[in-house]
Amino acid sequence: MSLCDRCYAPGQCCRVMHLSQNGEPLTVWTDEDVSAQARAHGLPFEPIAPLSSYVDPESGRPYATFEWTCPKLGADGRCTIYEDRPDVCRSFEAGSDPLCVHFNGAEAGTHD
Numbered sequence: 001m002s003l004c005d006r007c008y009a010p011g012q013c014c015r016v017m018h019l020s021q022n023g024e025p026l027t028v029w030t031d032e033d034v035s036a037q038a039r040a041h042g043l044p045f046e047p048i049a050p051l052s053s054y055v056d057p058e059s060g061r062p063y064a065t066f067e068w069t070c071p072k073l074g075a076d077g078r079c080t081i082y083e084d085r086p087d088v089c090r091s092f093e094a095g096s097d098p099l100c101v102h103f104n105g106a107e108a109g110t111h112d
Helices: 034-040 103-108
Strands: 026-031 046-055 062-069
Touching: 026 034, 034 046, 034 062
Parallel strands: none
Antiparallel strands: 026 062, 046 062
């Protein structure tokens, strides 16, 4: 049984998330459809709110990092595309990230 199977807040880690690429926050062009950029990479995620933004000095194009949500969560908070979920979801380990309610044993009151 995984931590997700006994989670008291299923889907919390996917309701609000930060995406990264090579250890850096994922930035996307904001002068294009941000959701379409995610879908082009096989990600079902939708942007919630920009966290930071800047303009590339060379091209003049605006970039931003976002908080994201997953519209593929069911009413019970569980993934509705679990068998076909993206690689980024497959590599996520419950309890390994501050977005998980089990991070560092938080559910047991042992959070550092």
